[in-house]
Amino acid sequence: MTYWGRLELxxxxxxxxxxxxxxxxxxxxxxxxxPMKPKKTLHPFSSRTLAGCLAACSSFxxxxxxxxxxxxxxxxxxxxxxxxxxxxxxxNEGDYHKAGPVTYYFGLRYALEYRDNVFASAANEQHDFIHxxxxxxxxxxxxxxSSVFNFGxxxxxxxxxRLSDQDRISLAPNTSFSWDLPVKDFLFTVFNRGSYxxxxxxxxxxxxxxxxxxxxxxxxxxxxxxxxRYMIQSGYSHQIFRSTSAQFVQLNRITDSVFARAxxxxxPATMAGLEGTVAFSDYASATQPDNRSISFxxxxxxxxxxxxxxxxxxxxxRYSFEADSAGAFGSSTLNSYYMGAELQHKLTDRISHSxxxxxSVSLGVxxxxxxxxxxxxxxxxxxxxxxxxSFSSDARFExxxxxxxxxxxxxxxxxxxxxxxxxxxxxxxxxLRYSHTQRTSDTGFGYKxxxxxxxxxxxx
Numbered sequence: 001m002t003y004w005g006r007l008e009l010x011x012x013x014x015x016x017x018x019x020x021x022x023x024x025x026x027x028x029x030x031x032x033x034x035p036m037k038p039k040k041t042l043h044p045f046s047s048r049t050l051a052g053c054l055a056a057c058s059s060f061x062x063x064x065x066x067x068x069x070x071x072x073x074x075x076x077x078x079x080x081x082x083x084x085x086x087x088x089x090x091x092n093e094g095d096y097h098k099a100g101p102v103t104y105y106f107g108l109r110y111a112l113e114y115r116d117n118v119f120a121s122a123a124n125e126q127h128d129f130i131h132x133x134x135x136x137x138x139x140x141x142x143x144x145x146s147s148v149f150n151f152g153x154x155x156x157x158x159x160x161x162r163l164s165d166q167d168r169i170s171l172a173p174n175t176s177f178s179w180d181l182p183v184k185d186f187l188f189t190v191f192n193r194g195s196y197x198x199x200x201x202x203x204x205x206x207x208x209x210x211x212x213x214x215x216x217x218x219x220x221x222x223x224x225x226x227x228x229r230y231m232i233q234s235g236y237s238h239q240i241f242r243s244t245s246a247q248f249v250q251l252n253r254i255t256d257s258v259f260a261r262a263x264x265x266x267x268p269a270t271m272a273g274l275e276g277t278v279a280f281s282d283y284a285s286a287t288q289p290d291n292r293s294i295s296f297x298x299x300x301x302x303x304x305x306x307x308x309x310x311x312x313x314x315x316x317x318r319y320s321f322e323a324d325s326a327g328a329f330g331s332s333t334l335n336s337y338y339m340g341a342e343l344q345h346k347l348t349d350r351i352s353h354s355x356x357x358x359x360s361v362s363l364g365v366x367x368x369x370x371x372x373x374x375x376x377x378x379x380x381x382x383x384x385x386x387x388x389x390s391f392s393s394d395a396r397f398e399x400x401x402x403x404x405x406x407x408x409x410x411x412x413x414x415x416x417x418x419x420x421x422x423x424x425x426x427x428x429x430x431x432l433r434y435s436h437t438q439r440t441s442d443t444g445f446g447y448k449x450x451x452x453x454x455x456x457x458x459x460x
Contacts, residue, residue, distance in 0.1 A: 071239075071255055071257055071277075071279040071281065071293060071362075071363070072237075072257030072258065072259050072277030072278060072279035072293065072295065073259065073275070073277045073295055073338070074360075075218055075220075075237040075239065075257050075259070075279075076235065076237075076257075076259040076261075076275070076277060078193070078218070079189075079191065079220075079222055079235065079237070082176065082178065082191070082193065083178075083180075083189065083222075086148075086150055086178065086180065090103075094426065095107070095426075095459045096138075101141060101142040101143070102139060102140070102141050102142075103139070103140040103141075103142075104137070104138065104139045104140070105136075105137060105138040105139075105459070106135075106136070106137050106459070106460040107135070107136045107137070107457055107458060107459045107460065108133075108134070108135055108136075108457065108458045108460075109132075109133070109134045109135075109136060109156070109455065109456070109457045109458075110131075110132070110133045110134070110455065110456055111131075111132040111453050111454070111455035111456075112129065112130070112131060112132075112453070112454050112455075113129070113130040113132065113451060113452065113453045113454075114127070114128075114129055114130075114451070114452045114453075115127065115128060115130060115449065115450070115451045116449065116450045116451075117447055117448060117449045117450070118130075118160075118163060118166075118210045119208060119209060119210045120200050120201065120206070120207050120208060120209065120210070120439075120447045120449055121207065121208045121445075121447055122444070122445075122446050122447050122448075124208075126162075126163070128160050128161055128162045128163055129160075129161040129162075130158060130159070130160055130161070131158075131159040131160075131161070132156055132157070132158055132159075132170075133156060133157055133159075134154060134155060134156025134157070134170070134172070135154070135155050135156070136152075136153070136154045136172070136174075136457075137151075137152065137153050137154075138150075138151070138152045139151045139152075143179070146181075146182050147179065147180060147181040147182065148179070148180050149177070149178070149179045149180075150176075150177060150178045150179075150180075151176075151177040152174050152175060152176050152177070153171075153172070153174075153175045154171065154172025154173075154174055154175055155169070155170070155171060155172070155175075156169070156170045156171075156172065157169050157170065158170055158198065163210065166198075166210050166211055168198060168211070168213060168244075169196070170196055170197055170198065171194060171195050171196035171197070171215075172195065172197075173193075173195040173197070175193070175194050175195060176191065176192060176193040176194065177191070177192050178190065178191040178192075179191075185225055185226055185227050186223060186224065186225050187223070187224045187226070188221070188222070188223050189221065189222045189223075189224075190220075190221050191219065191220060191221070191222070192217065192218070192219040193217070193218050193219075194215070194216065194217035194218070195215070195216050195217075196213070196214070196215045196216075197213075197214065198210075198211035198212060198213045198214075199212065200212050201415075201437050201449060201451075203365070204372075204374055204376075204398045204400050204411065204413045204439070205365050205366075205369075205372045205374075205400060205402050205409075205411070206365060207439060207441070207445045207446070207447055208445055208447075209247065211245070212243075212245070212248060213243060213244045213245050213248075214241065214242065214243045214244075214248065214251070215240070215241070215242045215243075215244070216239070216240075216241050217239065217240045217241075218237050218238070218239045218240075219237065219238050220235060220236045220237035220238055221235060221236055222234070222235035223235065226265075229264060229265045229266075230262070230263070230264060230265070231261075231262070231263045231264075231265060231271060231273070232261075232262050233259075233260070233261050233262075234258070234259065234260040234261075235258070235259055236256075236257070236258050237256070237257050238254070238255075238256055239253075239254065239255040239256075239257070240254055241253050241254075241255070248365070249285065250283070250285040250287055250288050251283075251285075251288070251363075251365065252283065252284040252285065253281050253282060253283045253284065253288070253363075254281070254282050255279055255280065255281040255282075256279070256280050257277060257278065257279035257280070258277065258278050258279075259275065259276065259277040259278075260275065260276055260277075261273055261274065261275035261276070261299070262274060262275075263299075267303065269301070269303035269309070270301065270302050270303050271300075271301050272298065272299070272300045272301075272302075273298065273299060274296070274297070274298055274299070275296070275297065275298075275299055275313070275315075276294070276295060276296040276297075277293075277294070277295050277296075278292070278293070278294050279292065279293045279294075280292045281293075281363065286324060287324055288324065288364075289321040289322050289323065289324045289331075289332075289370065290321075290322045291319055291320060291321045291322065291363075292319075292320050293317060293318065293319045293320070294317065294318050295315055295316065295317035295318075295338065296315050296316055296317075297313065297314050297315010297316060297337070297338070298313070298314065298315065299311075299312065299313035299314075300312045300313070307345060307346040307347075308343075308344070308345050308346075309343070309344045309345075310341070310342070310343050310344075311340075311341065311342045312339075312340070312341050313338075313339070313340055314337065314338060314339035314340070315337060315338060316335075316336075316337045317335075317336055317337060317338050318333065318334070318335050318336075319333065319334040319335075319336075319361075319371070320332075320333050320334075321333070321334070321370060332370075334361075334371070336361070338359070338360070338361075339359060340356075340357065340358040340359070340360075341356065341357050341358075342354065342355075342356040342357075343355045343356070350383060350384045350385070351381070351382070351383050351384075352381070352382050353379070353380060353381040353382070354378075354379070354380050354381075355377075355378070355379050356376075356377070356378045357375075357376070357377050358375070358376050359373075359374070359375045359376075360373075360374060360376070361373045361374075362374075364402055364403070364404065365402065366402060366404060369402045369403070369404045369405075370403050370404065370405065371402075371403055372400060372401070372402045372403075373400065373401050373402075373403065374398055374399065374400030374401070375398065375399045375400070376396065376397070376398045376399075377396060377397045377398075378394065378395075378396045379394065379395050379396070380392070380393070380394040380395075381393050381394070387423075388422055388423040388424075389420070389421075389422050389423075390420070390421050390422075391418070391419070391420050391421075392418065392419050392420075392421075393416075393417065393418040393419075394415075394416070394417050394418070395415065395416045395417075396413075396414075396415045396416075397412075397413070397414055397415075398411075398412065398413040399411075399412050400412075400413070407443070409441055409442065409443045409445070410441070410442045411439055411440060411441040411442070411445075411446075412439070412440050412441075413437065413438065413439045413440075414437070414438045415435065415436065415437040415438070416435065416436050417433065417434065417435035417436070418433070418434060418435075419431060419432060419433030419434070420432055420433075426459070427458055427459045427460075428456065428457070428458055428459075429456065429457050429459075430454070430455065430456040431453075431454075431455045431456070431457075432452075432453070432454055432455075433451075433452075433453045433455070434450075434451070434452050434453075435450075435451045435453075436448075436449070436450050436451075437449045437451075
């Protein structure tokens with residue numbers, strides 16, 4: 001006989017810890033079952049899903065307004081994403097090994113890229129073959145019965161065949177550690193996320209150079225309290241940004257930020273609430289103005305159906321720029337608002353796609369740039385044809401402007417890409433990816449870049 005029931009727990013800990021508590025210390029958990037009817041499985045192509053999808057898609061028109069993203073909020077959202085990844089089931093769990101309380105993964109990677117315009121320039125187009133060997137690791141340590149320590153690292157080297165002066169090491173964006181420590185209704189997290197990369201094509205405002213080498217490290221602490229249906233969260237982060245190129249050394253800075261949010265959970269995966277942030281950026285260069293920012297607004301995380309998820313946020317923001325240390329420019333203030341939306345849809349068990357729209361403002365890149373305002377649309381689709389073969393494709397559009405104290409620049413970028421990956425054995429997986437990026441600018445700094453990457457990974 002089949003029984004349907006709901007399990008209610010006295011302690012409101014994250015699910016990965018609840019399961020462990022039930023298994024190891026059941027006498028600390030109050031359990032009662034409540035009869036309930038079997039839930040109907042909603043087919044991904046049902047009329048209700050289509051209606052929800054249309055309603056969610058219409059909200060993207062709102063996110064295209066003139067908005068301002070804030071540094072503190074960006075750090076908080078990055079922390080949310082990292083926490084969701086940690087709490088989700090491991091992908092490719094068979095690639096991991098276990099030794100007592102430690103689960104670990106080690107892998108080698110190698111990529112050979114052909115790029116037809118290394119310097120991302122219309123006037124100096126040079127092609128080259130680029131080699132990128134690397135080592136990746138991920139370690140999960142069950143430190144106690146309820147706390148978990150995560151460590152991930154990706155170290156590599158970039159070697160140009162012709163332009164050897166561009167060779168350098170790299171540190172993957174997934175290089176990080178975190179320690180999740182639950183205490184009754186609270187969850188405390190200590191974290192550090194770091195990367196060292198030279199990628200130019202991910203930065204819409206940068207052109208005319210082969211590399212934008214930069215070290216970006218964010219460390220801090222977060223705390224979440226989840227009494228019953230409520231969620232109260234706050235955190236502090238400390239960012240260190242350093243460029244190893246003389247061309248971008250003016251960007252070196254330290255940013256300290258604090259965020260807080262409170263929300264009501266209508267369902268386990270649906271909540272709405274308010275959030276606010278405060279951030280202070282201190283530049284090492286006398287030509288760049290120090291600044292402070294504050295933002296406040298509502299946010300929604302909505303699981304429309306089991307196949308459709310929508311995230312919305314928006315609000316008011318204020319940036320205050322101090323006079324530069326060189327005395328060339330005075331202080332200024334920028335008042336605006338921010339918005340963003342992200343829609344994730346699982347079409348079938350093997351096909352999923354996502355659409356995001358965001359209008360943001362980041363700190364300037366040029367010698368006299370204050371901030372970069374950009375609108376960006378990104379669409380991606382993934383298809384897992386079978387257990388070994390998978391395909392992916394993406395398209396993006398960006399409309400941006402760097403506001404400078406002398407001559408501003410307006411630009412547009414278009415990009416498309418697609419790839420295929422195949423798992424030959426349990427240890428070896430090759431992949432092939434092509435991408436095209438085009439940039440136009442009112443100052444003449446446009447470019448077209450085609451890239452073809454053949455890569456392979458080996459798992460120990």
